[in-house]
Amino acid sequence: MSIMAQAPFTLRGHNPDVLTCIANLSNDEVFTPPEMANAMLDLLAARWADSHDGTSIWSDPNVTFLDPFTKSGVFLREITRRLVGGLAGQFPDLQRRVDHILTRQVYGIGITQLTALLARRSVYCSEFANGPHSIAKSFTSEDGNIWFQRIEHTWTGGQRGYRADPLTKDEKVVYTHRKCKYCGASEDSYNRGNQLETHAYAFIHTDDIKARIRELFGDTMQFDVIIGNPPYQLGSDGGTRDVPIYQHFVEQAKRLEPRYLTMVIPSRWMATGLGLNNFRKAMLNDTHIRDLVDYPNAAEVFSEVGINGGACYFLWDLNYVGRCNVTSIWGGEKTGPELRQLNEFDILVRDARALPILRKVIAHGEPSVNTILARDKEFGWTSNFTGYHSTTKPGDVPLYYIKSMKRRTGYIAREEVTKSPELIDTWKLLVPEVGSGRERERTGIDLVLGPSLMAPSPSVCTQSFLFFYADTETAIRSIRSYYATKFFRFLVSLRKITQHATHSTYQWVPLQPWDQEWTDADLYAKYDLTQDEIDCIESRIRPMELADE
Helix, strand or coil, X not given: CCHHHXXXXXXXXXXXXXXXXXXXXXXXXXXXXXXXXXXXXXXXHHHHHHHCCCCCHHHCCCCCEEEEEECCCHHHHHHHHHHHHHCCCCCCCHHHHHHHHHHHCEEEEECCHHHHHHHHHHHHCCCCCXXXXXXXXXXXXXXCCEECCCCCCCEECCEEEEEECXXXXXXXXXXXXXXXXXXXXXXXXXXXXCCCCCXXXXXXXXXXXXXXXXXXXXXXXXXXXXXXXXXXXXXCCCCCCCEECHHHHHHXXXXXXXXXXXXXXXXXXXXCCCCCHHHHHHHHCCCCEEEEEEECCHHHCCCCCCCCCCEEEEEEECCCCCCEEEEEEECCEEEEEEEECHHHCCCXXXXXXXXXXXXXXXXXXXXXXXXXXXXXXXXXXXXXXXXXXXXXXXXXXXXXXXXXXXXXXXXXXXXXXXXXHHHCCCXXXXXXXXXXXXXXXXXXXXXXXXXXXXXXXXXXXXXXXXXXXXXXXXXXXXXXXXXXXXXXXXXXXXXXXCCECCHHHHCCCECCCCCCCCCHHHHHHHCCCCHHHHHHHHHHECCCCCCCC
16 A cells, blocks of 8 residues: 555544553553643644744754653654644655655654554554555664663662672672662662563663764754653652652753753642652743643543642743743633743742732741641651550550551650650640542542641650640640631642642641631631632632531
8 A cells, every 4th residue: 555545544633543542551651642742732833833933833844853752652643643734835745745754853762662662653653664564665774763772770879798609609799779870760679680671761861861862863963842751750669659750851851952842740840749859949940931731630631540749741942031821720620821930939839829819928927837837757756656555554645646547546655755855745736647639639629638636735646647736725726726727728738739748838827826716717807818819718628627626
């Protein structure tokens, strides 16, 4: 079959689209739905037209595109489809047009052998770029412009030891528990032998990304557009938290200085994330980020994958300097775009409707309530601490903990409390460190925090709880009423992007006098909130019932 007969079917959109049907390999490597890929390409095209007197990026035969972590090939396929239409006037012969696009404009780097084959099948209609069924007829290699080779991790650090050579019996130095210098992967988990993928991604496993690109695609290659959906994280190495790596791909792409960069990444960087503090600061201060589209509920984009905190995509423009157009899409409802300065605060406030409220609160200049909030593991005990007993003995203090999702009380000798002993004899409002979060992603309304528990003086607790402390029962009851208000929990929600509520999550909640029972009406009046601002809070936060204690 000739290219004239097959190209209209293989290159045009059709229903059903096979790339909407494939299952994700894991939560680390998430396939991009064609709808999202096309939304990103639409935004790219609009920004190109803004900067090029309204001309179409798809009618320019010199623009080059790179997906440096291609999986399904959806970005490259959709770019190719658009270029095939846009370049028809300049290349009337379809075969010549397709060959030009695929050999000179569209490039990819596979993240695994499987995804490289899948991407070639999506783009070239053949797993071999030079195969008989490929729609490109000018390639001489099987890979074409979608490159993949197995890369090994570079292990560093670790523990030094000695092991006897089984043949010579001589002792030799060996290192264990090493980490990869580029991505932080654990040798224990990712030194898998030759039969399994290393997940050592070529794009970030190099000290010189420009040299790597020259090695793969030639000395003169400079990409105008870098686009894609990078791997998100490395699997946990026996710990409790996976390690994010998507930030390395963003940083590496910027080093290539493309004209435009657009990527899909998790939204957790906006407020939290293990090891993401420097990345968050860099993103918030990067005035080249022209557009940011945020999905607080990632299921609206990735229906089969749980991504805590949502997902987003951004467009970075090398020649743009200014504020960012921020759009939020939640429950199908679009807010924005609103032109914002991303670094107004130390984190990104995702909902623009909250900004006037927050600004009014901060303008009062009051100390934060976290000045009376204990730190994580204030008494030194983790959540799985078991060094307590179930019945009280002389000199004991009550110890509050959570086990099997239930709140319980044990007892421990006062002299065994060696960390923060000065807080033993305070009244406490215990608050769970892990609270609500996924409900807000799904419905837009949430409790935000888990129910509190009053603990009289003296008392201690494990890491299962943070706690507010005061000298009297009256003050703790006042704090308890404040904690239950929608106002309090709304301000927490602006910094709480996942289920975890850490010490810094409470930073924007102002301290109050502890001489009354607080209500939302009191707080709305104190901070002079408008009816629209009150409605914003009321529509986002569920009431919290206070059980008798």
